[in-house]
Amino acid sequence: YAERAAEQRRALWVRPPGREEVLLLPVSLPDGGTAVVESAVREEERSEGVLTAWLLLAGAVAALTLISVTGADRMARRLNRSATELARAAAAVGEGDFRGRVAVEGPVEVRRVGRAFNAMADRIDELMRAERELLADLSHRLRTPLTALRLEADLLAVPADSRLRAGLTALDREVTSLISTTRSGPARERLPGRASSDLPAVVGGRMEFWSALAEAQGRECRVWLGRGPLPVDLPADDLTAALDALLGNVFRHTPPGTGCGVQAGVLSGAPRLVVEDAGPGIESPALAAARGA
Numbered sequence: 001y002a003e004r005a006a007e008q009r010r011a012l013w014v015r016p017p018g019r020e021e022v023l024l025l026p027v028s029l030p031d032g033g034t035a036v037v038e039s040a041v042r043e044e045e046r047s048e049g050v051l052t053a054w055l056l057l058a059g060a061v062a063a064l065t066l067i068s069v070t071g072a073d074r075m076a077r078r079l080n081r082s083a084t085e086l087a088r089a090a091a092a093v094g095e096g097d098f099r100g101r102v103a104v105e106g107p108v109e110v111r112r113v114g115r116a117f118n119a120m121a122d123r124i125d126e127l128m129r130a131e132r133e134l135l136a137d138l139s140h141r142l143r144t145p146l147t148a149l150r151l152e153a154d155l156l157a158v159p160a161d162s163r164l165r166a167g168l169t170a171l172d173r174e175v176t177s178l179i180s181t182t183r184s185g186p187a188r189e190r191l192p193g194r195a196s197s198d199l200p201a202v203v204g205g206r207m208e209f210w211s212a213l214a215e216a217q218g219r220e221c222r223v224w225l226g227r228g229p230l231p232v233d234l235p236a237d238d239l240t241a242a243l244d245a246l247l248g249n250v251f252r253h254t255p256p257g258t259g260c261g262v263q264a265g266v267l268s269g270a271p272r273l274v275v276e277d278a279g280p281g282i283e284s285p286a287l288a289a290a291r292g293a
Contacts, residue, residue, distance in 0.1 A: 002036040009034070075107075082106045086117060098125040142175055177237065197236035199271050200228040203264035206240055210247050217256040226265015239273075246275040254279035 005012045005024040012024045023039045085102050092100035098121055104114040207223050214221035232239070243262075250260050254277050263274040 002038070005036050006034040078106050079110065082110045082114070086113065089117065089121070093121055093124065098128060195235040196231045196233055197239050198229040199232045199239070199264050199273065200225040200230055202236050202239050203243060203262065203273065206243050207262060213251065214260065217251070219251075219257060220259040222259070222261040224261070224263045224265065230265060230271050232271050243273065243275070246273075250275065250277045250279070 002024055006026050009026050011026070013021055014024060016022065020040060025037045025039065027035045027037055029035055082102070082105065089100040089102045101118050101121060102114045104111050104118070106114075204223070204225050207221075211221055211223070234242075247260070247262070250258075254260075258277055258279050260275070260277040262276075263272070265271070267274065
């Protein structure tokens with residue numbers, strides 16, 4: 001056994017006849033020879049400390065795993081918190097609140113997204129402010145000729161018709177409302193779905209103004225209002241603006257004397273506003289839609 005251990009130059013566990021298992025360990029000598037050291041190790045000594053070593057190794061593995069999981073959980077929480085805050089701010093911007101910003105923190109990629117979002121929100125807020133200022137300025141410019149028109153009506157040799165005065169008063173009220181709205185900035189209550197109005201009541205009140213103009217132009221204007229109240233998810237100001245835009249197109253693009261009709265109520269099982277006219281129609285609807293007419 002000793003010769004084999006010396007030849008192979010590696011330790012061997014052997015069991016000589018009639019003896020316990022021994023360890024043969026070859027050792028190189030200074031003169032170039034090889035000596036074999038024999039060490040008798042009892043069976044219980046061979047396994048001594050093995051369990052402790054395995055337990056220490058298992059504990060180290062468990063500790064490393066716990067540290068890794070804890071670190072990953074904290075990182076995931078930071079990412080989730082940043083993503084949740086970004087989603088909340090984006091939802092606020094979508095609802096018209098441009099004051100929301102996100103904290104620029106977390107990993108590099110998340111900080112880059114946060115900075116980009118804040119820059120976008122700042123730019124949108126800046127553009128909205130500029131637009132409101134422009135609308136307010138245009139409204140003020142419109143008020144000047146409107147005031148002059150009212151003064152001219154008061155100075156007419158023939159007293160102005162009460163309907164003309166009512167129309168001018170209503171127009172002045174709309175201009176004032178437009179200035180107030182544009183100055184006040186974006187408000188959630190003015191967004192669709194944030195306020196409601198009574199469809200027949202709003203349309204009926206507005207048709208008092210348009211009916212006077214229709215009579216002056218010799219138009220037969222038929223109005224049908226459903227039984228109210230009939231709430232719709234639209235603020236009264238927006239509903240009035242939509243009706244004015246539709247009727248404005250009728251009066252602008254059809255000759256005087258052309259009849260028109262307005263229906264406001266439940267049609268086909270749902271609240272509807274229908275504006276019709278007896279004009280010749282649009283020669284090319286597709287082309288007009290492409291132009292945004």
